[in-house]
Amino acid sequence: xxxxxxxxxxxxxxxxxxxxxxxxxxxxxxxxxxxxxxxxxxxxxxxxxxxxxxxxxxxxxxxxxxxxxxxxxxxxxxxxxxxxxxxxxxxxxxxxxxxxxxxxxxxxxxxxxxxxxxxxxxxxxxxxxxxxxxxxxxxxxxxxxxxxxxxxxxxxxxxxxxxxxxxxxxxxxxxxxxxxxxxxxxxxxxxxxxxxxxxxxxxxxxxxxxxxxxxxxxxxxxxxxxxxxxxxxxxxxxxxxxxxxxxxxxxxxxxxxxxxxxxxxxxxxxxxxxxxxxxxxxxxxxxxxxxxxxxxxxxxxxxxxxxxxxxxxxxxxxxxxxxxxxxxxxxxxxxxxxxxxxxxxxxxxxxxxxxxxxxxxxxxxxxxxxxxxxxxxxxxxxxxxxxxxxxxxxxxxxxxxxxxxxx
Numbered sequence: 555x556x557x558x559x560x561x562x563x564x565x566x567x568x569x570x571x572x573x574x575x576x577x578x579x580x581x582x583x584x585x586x587x588x589x590x591x592x593x594x595x596x597x598x599x600x601x602x603x604x605x606x607x608x609x610x611x612x613x614x615x616x617x618x619x620x621x622x623x624x625x626x627x628x629x630x631x632x633x634x635x636x637x638x639x640x641x642x643x644x645x646x647x648x649x650x651x652x653x654x655x656x657x658x659x660x661x662x663x664x665x666x667x668x669x670x671x672x673x674x675x676x677x678x679x680x681x682x683x684x685x686x687x688x689x690x691x692x693x694x695x696x697x698x699x700x701x702x703x704x705x706x707x708x709x710x711x712x713x714x715x716x717x718x719x720x721x722x723x724x725x726x727x728x729x730x731x732x733x734x735x736x737x738x739x740x741x742x743x744x745x746x747x748x749x750x751x752x753x754x755x756x757x758x759x760x761x762x763x764x765x766x767x768x769x770x771x772x773x774x775x776x777x778x779x780x781x782x783x784x785x786x787x788x789x790x791x792x793x794x795x796x797x798x799x800x801x802x803x804x805x806x807x808x809x810x811x812x813x814x815x816x817x818x819x820x821x822x823x824x825x826x827x828x829x830x831x832x833x834x835x836x837x838x839x840x841x842x843x844x845x846x847x848x849x850x851x852x853x854x855x856x857x858x859x860x861x862x863x864x865x866x867x868x869x870x871x872x873x874x875x876x877x878x879x880x881x882x883x884x885x886x887x888x889x890x891x892x893x894x895x896x897x898x899x900x901x902x903x904x905x906x907x908x909x910x911x912x913x914x915x916x917x918x919x920x921x922x923x924x925x926x927x928x929x930x931x932x933x934x935x936x937x938x939x940x941x942x943x944x945x946x947x948x949x950x951x952x953x954x955x956x957x958x959x960x961x
Contacts, residue, residue: 557870557937561930564863568782570856570925573848577927579778584932584939586911588924589751592777598840605836617832626835627783627826633842634776634785637850638749638768639759646822647772647835651750652681654769654786657798657825659685659715662744662767663694664797666714670696673708673716673743682748686717690821702727705734709741716743720758721751721887724914726879728756728887732763739764750774751783754845755888755924756854762788767792775888775924776845778838786825793821802827836889848926856925858883861890863930864921867937873944878918889922902954903943909936 555563565571577593579585585593618624632642648654657671672686676699689695693803700708721728731747738745746767752758754775760768766789788796797818797949803809804826807817811959818824845853846884860882868875875892894900894917901913911921921936943949 557867558931558934560656561863561867561934562692564859564930568856568930569851570848571929574927575842576844576931579927582908584909584936585928586755586909586923586936588777588927589755589774589887589920589922590912591780592774592841592924593927594779594813594945595777595840595844596775597844598779601836601840602833605833610832612829615672623832626832626839627830628823630783630835630839631785631822631855633839633846634753634770635787637758637842637846638770638787639761639763640755640768640787641761641790642872643822644761644790645785645787646825647783647838648826648830649784649786649828650781651748651769651771651784652685653800653827654784654825655682655685655717655746655748656688657800657827658746658767658769658786658788659689659695659717659729660799660838662715662746663689665744665795666742667793669712669714670694671698671710671712671714672696673698673700673705673713674718675699675702675705677722677724678717679719679748679750682717682719685816699869700730701794702729706737709737711742713738713741713743715746717746717748719748719751721749721756721889723751724878724920725917726751726886726889726920728752728880728885730763731758735763735765751887753891754842754850754853761789765789772834772838772841776838777841777926778834781834782841783831783834784837786822788822788825790821793824796824798825798827802908804830828874845926853925854888857888857923860923860925860928860930860933861886861888862870864890864923865938867934868940871937871941873937873941875919888924889920891921892919893917894919896955898957899949899951899954900940900943903948903951904936904939906948906954907939907943909939 630647631645749770772778
């Protein structure tokens with residue numbers, strides 16, 4: 555049996571196969587970049603049309619009440635909560651991942667007076683490290699970086715916060731959330747998890763792990779659209795203690811009292827800052843509802859099966875790439891990353907063939923597996939294209955080797 559025939563049998567038995575039809579998928583494209591921007595759910599345009607024409611166009615400002623715009627951050631957050639092992643009133647959808655990181659890093663520093671060190675790892679996603687630097691320049695924080703294997707040892711009495719990305723954006727390697735959270739708490743530190751490459755892709759159990767804080771984005775596996783609002787989690791036990799620095803009016807206890815002095819809202823609402831982006835939240839809600847309908851456990855099981863089958867297809871095509879993702883599927887997120895000195899050119903050659911993955915500097919070809927809409931046949935075809943790119947030497951063409959300003 556050929557690999558393509560095997561793929562077709564796997565697709566015929568796939569319990570998630572029906573969900574592919576719920577997404578807009580361009581003809582002739584194999585989309586392996588859903589870990590950067592998820593595909594468009596087919597129901598999103600109609601939802602946005604209703605919000606724009608009927609709610610904004612018809613009800614105008616009355617929609618804050620009549621269409622309940624005002625509670626969208628809480629409503630969407632409550633729908634994200636089960637996907638990450640949290641309670642509905644512990645998650646709020648707002649702002650961007652970067653802004654939410656800043657809020658929670660600053661809050662953690664206030665909650666651990668006398669400690670200024672934020673511990674992370676080199677190679678963490680840049681915005682996570684940059685946010686520490688911003689507070690460091692103000693004299694409020696000190697950055698410490700330790701390799702993955704030395705993180706627990708680096709947890710000294712000066713550490714206020716351990717901040718890590720659960721699934722590494724380049725390699726896909728996962729941290730042991732429970733073990734590292736325990737280690738941080740044992741040292742008197744708080745923990746902030748960036749779940750941008752985890753939420754909606756693999757099971758996360760924030761409360762079971764006794765995590766303190768978490769953030770994540772809405773435009774990857776949650777399919778909320780480009781620049782979709784992010785979300786933030788604060789464990790309920792910290793709701794009274796957390797004080798975030800961006801004291802905007804929507805985080806006020808009574809925003810429409812228009813008082814001169816700030817009083818933080820109760821609970822997770824104090825993480826709000828400015829006016830909610832209604833169009834972005836409406837689109838995100840559609841994506842979140844669709845992912846919740848499918849179920850994270852089923853999504854992760856298929857993701858693991860897709861990645862294992864893709865590796866089998868590569869081997870069957872005779873391709874020997876340097877896999878930098880963990881070889882075990884239960885130790886990585888929903889992606890596979892390969893190292894090659896010409897990874898950029900290889901990625902561009904694949905894109906020209908309609909196989910859209912992405913490149914991460916300096917030498918990583920990253921392929922994401924969004925199981926809600928990918929098929930096993932896509933894995934077989936993508937591996938075939940990759941083999942042909944190598945066999946033909948297409949990647950050596952000048953047009954593929956010249957790096958664009960934006961990738």
